[in-house]
Amino acid sequence: MIWIHSQCTDSNGTIVYSAQNGGFMANMLDYIDWRGDITIHQSGINDVDCLIMAQISYMNFDGVVGNEPAASFGEAVVTLSEASQRLFELRDSATKGLLLSDNDTLLLKKLASSRRFGSMKLAAYRAVADEEEEKQFGAVCIFPGDATVYISYRGTDDTIVGWKEDLNMSFQTPVPSQVEALKYLNTVAGTFEGRIRIGGHSKGGNLAIYAASYADKQVQERIRGVYCFDGPGFMNHVLDESNFKNIASQIHSYVPQSSVVGMLLGHPVGYTVVESTQLGIYQHDTYSWQVLGRYFVCLDNVNESSIFMDATLKEWIYSMNSEQRREFVDAMYAIVQQTEAKTLLELSVNGLKSAKLILKSMKNMDPSTKKMIQRTISALMKIAGRNIKYNHNM
Template sequence: NTIYVAFRGTDDTLTGWREDFNLSFLPKVPSQESAAAYLRSIMALGFQNVYVGGHSKGGNLAVYAAAQMTPENAAHICGVYNNDGPGFVTDLFDAPEFQPLQKRVHTFVPQASVVGMLLEHDEAYQVVYSTQKGIMQHDPYSWCVIRNDWYYLDDTTTLSKIMDSSMRQWILGMQPEQREKLTDAIFHVLQSETNAKTVQDLVDGGAGTLSAVLHAWSDMPPETRRFMQKMLGELLRIIGQLAAAKRRSEMLAGRMRTMES
């Protein structure tokens, strides 16, 4: 009577990666609807104890699918496990009947998490120690366990906090139509001249890929290029401001500790 329903993360296709970007401006994307339909088909089999989870985009799909179940089905969901998956642009748990389910959502991120801190999360998260560095901590095989649980840390790193705040301000500072325009422009640059279908195609293209990307950039309408430059410049400005503020805060705290000692 117990089953674990697992959703996979983003595949290697540029279509899959584009859908990830679409999460920033669409209330739902096709993979989320497919995930909900799949979970409903599993619930119809009559399992009494259902666990749902996934890594990266799979974690996002797990949370979304669980939130789309009827209250009767949701009562059989014992836990939802989001392993460093991005959040949402809408509140999935607005309805009172879903508040009990929200309390059964468990989110885990590594100490330098970037992906898992994107967009809005309704739930709290726990920090897991990773042996990797930076963005490579997204790899779940680098996460450490101790006995029958994760090896937890108290908090994420300073850099993770700065990136989280920066991306949040940057994304929320754009209107949904601006996020869509930026996504269209990015994937136009990546695909229009390279004919790449996957991330590996871009990597394998080497110098040819770079040449094609530069050609696509130069052929882009001037107003679109200016828009992209403005948006990326705004992100760098926000990161710089938050990093400077964090440094000032740490210096002040250091002075206070020196004075107290």
């Protein structure tokens, strides 16, 4: 079952903003300008804070934040302000290859200089990209200062193997990063006694839900919230398992109005729709998500393009069995591997060369695999065409 929230309320249930009322449009960077001087003790953690902390996991803290949750976090922690300073000292001023986007650079600087976020402590940073295991995983512990820990799981990064693992979710559960996320949560819970929040953007949101759902019971009892920001869901047979029911009341799921990624597969709870200033797939960028004060700007529903994509992709995915999905994903990945690119950036920078290698790989592919790819893509086109015709006639 899916339900949609069209308005934002405070802790007393009073409506403080509804998209129909209109309002000043701003994003999480503006939020820090507005509320960066307000400490956590003055105003507790809200969902916009949780989105910001989810975004922090995309930062490359290698060599800056310790990667082992020792018996006591006391020796491993570093403040966000200190981590920011060290990070920019280690890299050149342009921070090339350091962060996911220019906005991440600006975000980190704003966070570091704010009263609300600068003193937050970081620990247990992990980042793994393993081609052999087809695993891409990242996480960091954030201590807001309210006797809780926020476990921030990284979403899909720029690595090709990261995208391959995402596609593997269409036929495999658990994937390696989900196993790693669960292990990470249980380890952190064993070294920290307070309440726990978990969150992530994109695949990170999926990892947050998976880890919370399969965590030890005593760990689940300490979870104060699970935050999924436009993260893909799970196969239907996985959702039927009782694990998700144990944690469903703690899950807070958000998607933009033209969501594609967050609508993939099935979700254990409903979602709140957040207004984005971007178009289409670019709404996956959380810097386009609108906020007003300490609340998201919410809408009644996702738009028609999101509904169309959701219906089309779900029908396409479930028209194949698990083995057929595996064969298709592995074949497409094998084609991309011929370019020898490790990241999407490398793939795009060498665009012409990559295209030639991909075409050559497809030309030399054995007939049965080539036919399977053509048949699978053709099925997607037919389903999309049928849905377009159906919507047009309604």
